[in-house]
Amino acid sequence: MMKSCEDFFEEYKYCQEKxxxxxxxxxxxxxxxxxxxxxxxxxxxxxxxxYNEVSEIFNGKNSVFSFNPRCRK
Known part of the structure; x- marks a missing residue:
């Protein structure tokens, strides 16, 4: 089936809009x-x-919460 010029133009307009x-x-x-x-x-x-701030508070040097025995006074 042959397409008319109008059909091609409509397809072209549709593609152009997209x-x-x-x-x-x-x-x-x-x-x-x-x-x-x-x-x-x-x-x-x-x-x-x-995370770094909180871990420094809990595990930092001379911290009250420090679990490392070498850091305690």
């Missing part, structure tokens, strides 16, 4: 991905520093 929508929304996807990566990095840094 491509346009993709390129209009693509930066939004990149932004969301970037925000997720930045958020993950910040949370990792925060929890790592929090």
């Amino acid at each position: 491509i346009l929508v993709f390129f209009m929304t693509f930066p939004i996807y990149l932004l969301l991905l970037n925000v997720k990566l930045i958020w993950s990095f910040c949370m990792h840094t925060f929890f790592t520093s929090l």
